[in-house]
Amino acid sequence: MKLKLVIPKGRQFKKISELLTDSGIHLQGNERNYRPGCNDPQLEIKMLKSQNIPPLLALGQHDCGFAGADWIAEQRSEVEDLLDLGFDPVRIVASIPEDWDWDQVRARKIIAVSEYRQLCSSYLEKQGIDFTFVRAFGATEVFPPEDADLVVDNTSTGTTLKENRLKIVDTLLTSTTRFVADPRALDDPAKRDKIEHMVLVFRSVLEGRRRVLLEMNCEEDRLEELVAALPAMKSPTVSKLYRQSGFAVKAAVLKDQVRDLLPKLRKAGATDILETPVRKVIP
Numbered sequence: 001m002k003l004k005l006v007i008p009k010g011r012q013f014k015k016i017s018e019l020l021t022d023s024g025i026h027l028q029g030n031e032r033n034y035r036p037g038c039n040d041p042q043l044e045i046k047m048l049k050s051q052n053i054p055p056l057l058a059l060g061q062h063d064c065g066f067a068g069a070d071w072i073a074e075q076r077s078e079v080e081d082l083l084d085l086g087f088d089p090v091r092i093v094a095s096i097p098e099d100w101d102w103d104q105v106r107a108r109k110i111i112a113v114s115e116y117r118q119l120c121s122s123y124l125e126k127q128g129i130d131f132t133f134v135r136a137f138g139a140t141e142v143f144p145p146e147d148a149d150l151v152v153d154n155t156s157t158g159t160t161l162k163e164n165r166l167k168i169v170d171t172l173l174t175s176t177t178r179f180v181a182d183p184r185a186l187d188d189p190a191k192r193d194k195i196e197h198m199v200l201v202f203r204s205v206l207e208g209r210r211r212v213l214l215e216m217n218c219e220e221d222r223l224e225e226l227v228a229a230l231p232a233m234k235s236p237t238v239s240k241l242y243r244q245s246g247f248a249v250k251a252a253v254l255k256d257q258v259r260d261l262l263p264k265l266r267k268a269g270a271t272d273i274l275e276t277p278v279r280k281v282i283p
């Protein structure tokens with residue numbers, strides 16, 4: 001069985017390739033080789049422009065891959081959304097020049113510019129706005145005020161909108177990178193098995209990134225107090241120290257809790273605290 005996996009080139013590539021590496025899938029070849037080799041003989045990998053991935057998956061040209069939720073929605077691609085990786089979060093927003101009045105703009109016939117033809121048009125139709133659509137091929141924010149009255153584009157930090165003196169009047173969608181599949185691939189038991197395993201590993205890597213492992217020692221009379229202070233995934237692992245009266249306590253905790261947790265653990269009797277990274281959390 002060969003599973004055809006499609007990966008976006010461009011800005012989404014770095015985070016996806018890091019996820020694959022942490023999942024034990026190592027791509028081989030340089031960045032301009034759009035058919036990279038891989039250490040997993042079951043995977044056949046191809047790189048495509050992000051926007052082309054959802055429709056090609058829906059056509060059955062590939063079995064699974066990564067794509068932005070924005071381009072899945074824009075192209076109404078019938079793919080199975082298996083996992084929200086949370087990478088590259090953006091908002092798809094409608095914007096107008098910052099000193100324009102939205103009520104006045106929406107009351108007249110406007111020129112609307114976007115890379116997202118479908119999302120932009122259906123938004124304006126629902127709003128009852130009279131518009132002519134012009135398709136942008138990048139640098140969308142530069143069109144207003146001379147060449148457009150309104151743009152629909154993605155925004156991350158908001159810098160590009162600000163630099164081009166635009167203000168947001170509405171949010172159409174929020175989008176992140178997804179792991180998706182052709183529904184037909186999920187009907188094939190061998191492919192389904194492989195895809196489900198990939199989802200499990202990706203999920204466990206993402207969960208691992210959120211956690212660290214804390215290990216510490218404590219005296220017997222402080223054990224209950226220490227365990228109560230530890231927010232473990234289930235309950236902490238407690239083992240007796242060899243030829244000593246104390247205990248070793250171990251728990252995987254959320255990274256963003258550690259800063260506040262360490263002084264509390266010390267107060268609750270913890271000594272010799274070790275913090276180590278967690279690579280995967282497999283349920």
Ligand SMILES: Nc1ncnc2c1ncn2[C@@H]1O[C@H](COP(=O)(O)OP(=O)(O)OP(=O)(O)O)[C@@H](O)[C@H]1O
Binds near residue numbers: 051068090
């Ligand atoms: N500034 C951004 N920050 C985070 N994600 C973004 C940003 N811009 C675009 N994306 C996301 O990346 C995906 C691909 O978009 P886009 O075509 O703009 O990227 P790209 O192919 O890497 O572009 P480029 O060729 O300009 O580097 C989309 O799903 C989009 O939501």
Ligand SMILES: O=P(O)(O)OC[C@H]1O[C@H](OP(=O)(O)OP(=O)(O)O)[C@H](O)[C@@H]1O
Binds near residue numbers: 137153157161
């Ligand atoms: O909110 P920000 O952090 O400023 O990011 C948003 C900008 O980033 C992307 O542009 P990109 O660099 O891909 O150029 P493009 O517009 O030519 O595609 C996107 O199309 C926005 O223009």
